[in-house]
Structures are given as C-alpha cells and as structure tokens.
Amino acid sequence: MRAYETRRGARLSAALMLALAVGACGGSTEKAEGEKPHAAAADYERGPHRGRMLRDGDFALEITLYEEGPAPLFRLYAYQNDKPLDPKGVQVNIALTRLGPKVDRFTFAPEADYLTSPAIVHEPHSFDVAVSAARAGRTHKWTYASYEGRTTITAEAARAGGVTTERAGSAMLGETLPLNGRIEITPEGKSDVVARYPGRVVSMGVELGERVRRGQVLARVESSESLQTYSVTAPISGVIVEKNVTVGGITGGQPMLVIADPTQLHAEFFLYPRDAERVRVGQPVEVTSLAGDHRLASRIEAILPTADLTNQTLVAHVPLSGPTETWRPGLGVKGTVSVGANAAPLAVRTKAIQPFRDFEVVYAKVGNTYEVRMLEIGRRTPEWTEVLGGLEPGTEYVVDGAFLIRADIEKSGASHDH
Template structure:
C-alpha cells in the first residue's frame, strides 16, 4: 500500500480532480456523447406524482419510488394519451442491475390507481434500470441509468491519491473502558520509622527528600526509662517522604519518619459501581501519563473489595515497573482496560466510515468504479466497527483516501433522485 503524508495527499487530490477535468475536455466523440446522454438523463420529464415519465407513443408509465413508508417501494402509474389508465390493464416488471452485476427483479400487481411491487428498493438507489410493460397486447421497453454516490477513478489516480482498500470480513472487537486514577507507592515500598521506646530525640540529621539505605542509622533516641541512648535504623531503602519530629522532641505513637521507595509504584484506578463488575484481575490495561509522554501495557493485579464511602468507588491496582522515575507518586494517570473481546462476522475499519446524506457509509470498489454502501452499524472500537447490514462479506471497500472518493462524488452531483 502507498501512504502519503497529509500535505502530499492534498496535492495528489488536487491533481486527481484536475486530471478528471482535463480528461472531460479531451473526450473522444463516443465518450462525450455518453456523458451528454447522462446529463440529459438527469433532466428527465416528470409526471403528476413527480416520478420519471416513460413514453411509448400514446402509452406511458410514471415510475416513482414511494419513500413515505417504512421501506422504499416502486409504484407505476399508467397513462394513455396522458390520462390515467386502469392499472389492471397493464403487466409490468423492472430489472435493476447493480454495480458488480447483481440483478434485483420486481413484478407488479394493480392496487388502486397504480401498480405496486412488494420488493423493497434497497439502498443505494444506484443501478441500470430496465422496464418492461405490456398493454393492449403491445410490449414496451425502456432502459436508463440512475446512479447516486458513484464515481470512476483510474487506478493510477487512486494510487497517487493514497487510496487503499480491504475486503470486508470478520474481526475481533475488543470492548474498552476508560479509567482515571493516580500513581501511588505500593504498601511494600513504604515504611513508618518508630522509636522502640519513648524518649527524647538526640540526633536526627535527615531532611525531607534525603535518600537512605536499609539498615542506615537515621536517629538516636534517649530512653525516658533507662536514660540510655539507642539507634533507630531505616527498615527499607528509599526517600524521606515525611518528617514528624526534630532534635529534642519526645517520641510518641506518631512515626518519626516515613520512608518511601519511588521505584515501587502502582496505578490506583477508580471504578464506579456500574463498571466494577466488568473489571477483573488479569485484564490488560494501557496506562498513560496525563501529559501523554509515558505509556505502558500492564495487568490488573488486584481489585479491592470495599468501596470508598465518600466517592462510592472501588480501587483497581495495576503494577508499574520501575522506569527511572517516569511514574511519580501522586500524579494522575489515565487508563483503558479491555473488558471483553468477541468476534463479529462482518466489520469494517472505523476510519473508513464516512457520512453520506443521513447515512454512515463506506465506498465499495468494483474495478475502477466506487459507490456508497449505506451501513447498519453495531459495536464500535477505535479500530473496527461491526456491520449489521448494507454490505456483503468480501466486498472490497476504501480504507484510506475515502475523502477523495467523496469529493469526486460531490463534484459530479450524483444525487438521490428517481
């Protein structure tokens, strides 16, 4: 696949559109005649019901697509010398040849003052139309093109514009859940330093932020009972996080110092009750710093069983390996946890989906022709979107460069008309 940076893609897009215009100016006679016929077809005669008039001498049919009900349906109004004709005197069929060769056939029966077919005219309403009718023993046939959301782009132009395609098929959809939390030192990475016996602090030279080693003497205390001085050592290696006494103070129940190891940290994520049942130990989480400059994939190692009374949230712990101070205790973090992965029979790349009229669509590719496919969508992830209807498995569709296809369709004016 050829990929262009955004600036080069816009240049390529301009070149493609210019190439289309230049090609139109240099049409061969047959090609020019075909395009003139298409232009003329867009300005067809309309009947009393705003449908397309099809004439054969005195006999005529007005073809409409009735779209006021739950599904679009064909209606045919027959006339003789422009006066309504009893529809029971007419037999009619319509064949719609779609891009790729599929044919939809419709047979009609008389209802009230028109002929109706129970078959739904599915989107897109883009096809080659063949109408056959019989009245008073005479057969009449008509054929015309009725395209919407369709354009032709050469392979070279599409390649230069960065257009890439894939085949629609099954995919694994991972449902994700966003989380917010903060970095905290693990319980094993912090310790309170207490005096063994109450007494007066005779020596305490450490300051906040000083580093200590496990077993290092951090203070000397004179026992109030024996008046003997004893040493207080650091139970772990780390940094002085809190200092609650000074030289001359009397020790009590409060710790003299709090030591923490900033290399032993984990992320604590807050789980709201609606999400708590979906989060489990062992699920993968992408952890990101708020600045976005650090990220890591890790596993949930614990979900605490009790909720905070004030916030009504549970806490999920995610272990973070030491990364030279990348994760600083107290800073906020964001996370995305995968809470479920299922396979769907049919999906398309989420980035391939484009707006068209009131629909979400992808552009199907058949040869050098591109055409919209209106989609019924299901679950969506940043990478994949489930397709419930509107697209056949195995259809080749545009993934990158869909804006080029859309721009050319808009330029051509291929509208929803009948």
C-alpha cells in the same frame, strides 16, 4: 432516483499531502427510444408526482420511489398524450444492475391509479436502470443510470492517498468495560523513616520534596536513654513527601519522614458490584490519561476490597510504567478492561465506518469504483463493528482513507434524488 454526471480530476486534502486524482466520478446518462436528449443528466423531465418521466412517442411512464412507508417501493404512473392511463392495461418490468454486478428485478401489478411492486428497493439507490413497458401490443424500452454515493478513482491516486481495503468477514469482538480510578504509589514504593530509639533530633539534612538515595544519612538523633547520637538513613530511594519533625524535636512512635518512589506506580480502578464479577486478575487493560494524551497497555495484577463496605466496591490494581512526568500520583485516570471476546459472523473495522445521510456506511470497492454500503450495526468495539445487514460477506471495503472517499463524493454535489 438521483442521477448526476461528472468527469474531473481533483486533489483531496492537500493539507494531508494526499493527492487523489479523481476520474469518472458517478455518471448518469439516459437513453430512451423516441426520447429527446437532455442538456444535462440531472435535468431529466419530472412528472406530476415528481418522478422521472420516460417518453416514447405519445406514451410516457413516470418512475417514482415511494419512501413514506416502512420500506422504499416503486410506484409507476402511465400516460397517453400526457393523460393518465388505467394501470390495468400496462405491463412493466424493471431491472436494476448494481455495482458488483448484481441485478434486482421487479414486476408490477395495478393498485389504485398506479403500478406497484412488493419488492423493496434496497439501499443504496445506485444502479443502472432498464425499463420495459408493454401496452396495446407495443413495447417501450428505456435505460438510464441513477447513482448515489459513488465515485471512481484510479488505482495510482488511491495508493497516493493512502487508501487501503480489506474483505469483510468474521472477527472476534472483544467485550470491554470502562473504568475510572486514580494513580497511586505502590506499597513497595513508599517507606516510613522511623528512629530506632526515641530521642531528640540533633540534625536533619533533607527538606520536603528533596530526592534521596537508599542508605543516605537523613538525620542524627540523640537517644533519650543512652544519650548517644546515632544516624537515621533512608530505607529506599525516592522523594521526601512527609516531614513530621524538625531539629530539636523529639522522635517517638510516629515516622520522622516518609519517602516515596515516584517510579513505582499503579492505577487503582474502582469496581462496582455490577462489574466486579466480570473482572479478573490477568485481564488486559488500556490505561488512558484524562486528557487522552497518554496511554499504555497493562494487566490487572490484583483485586482488593475497599474499606467502604457500604457500596461493596472493589479496587483493581494495574501497574504503570513510563516517564514520571506522564503518570503522577493522585491524578485521575481512565481504563478499558477486556472482559471477553465473542465471534461475529460478519464485521468491519470500526475506523472504516463513515456517516452518509442518516446512515453509517462503509465504501465498497469494485475495480476503481467506490460506493456506499448502508450498514445495520450490532456490537461495536474500538477495533471491530458487527454487521447485521447491508453488506455481503467477502465484499472489499475501504479501511484507511475512507474519509477521503466520503469527501470526494460530497464534493461531487451528490444528493438523494429520485
């Protein structure tokens, strides 16, 4: 088990202007009848099996946590004058008082040369320990603290650091699908400029890329039949994106010019057969630029078949809004469409989850003390993560500022030590 003791005040993340004055971060003390005090809590005596040695006169008990099997279990070794004792002659009880408080009790039976308990020592291995051992009519008792992933921070410092908490409970987890696509001008945002009568272009007053307004005269054409000259005007406002004739050229059935309005945009997302059945008109979509710098919320306005019948893909149209410099026609774009929602009996905010050793954890809050809770995780969305184990419903846990709690625990020099 790990044990450490620190008392300090510290500032966390000065660059973020967050001051967390830390008090009483994870202590560990040991009080044993007949046992000499240690110079430091982490300097407890280790036994032949690298466990914690508890002494009372000429009797000693070595506490180890066996973690080689499927679950952590206690293994205890008894000694008389530092010589191993037959475990059949020793009775031991251990009580682990966890933050909360919650008490886990263990009784032991002899096995090989040690005492063991069938009860699992659940994570986190952070608790106040009370040990009672009986042998030859004598009782020996010890108490000590063994903490990990724990720190204490004043309420004022937590507020200053932006730490917020919530109670763990049920939540609706939205199911999403990722989509890939590109930005295109809508059909309403593009128009061909066609001469009413075939003829020769007498003049043209616009260039490729020039912005024009609806009704503006773009060119003059001399009709081949009447030899009269008439004006060709812009049917919509926008930008000249195609120019197919020049002065002196002959117009026919092909467009003279093409105008596109860069403010009338939509995203075209490709739906493959495995996803197409789950996507519907009206479903919400979050649209994100490939660089991730820009995003907006929209909805699917139409689902159309593509011209490619081989792969049977569909195209979902999603309207876009915002500055034209943000969304440009032809650029790639990512989307996340919400296709449904299901209730999770227990869930936490996804942003609250932090790494700790080989676990994903949240930090439970009891008073001014914060401690890791190792999670068994189910479904996950950007907002919520389902919890299948490791956390009790109603537990108050850190949402905002969780990374600061993690940083403070790491600064304390914590290690998983038994």
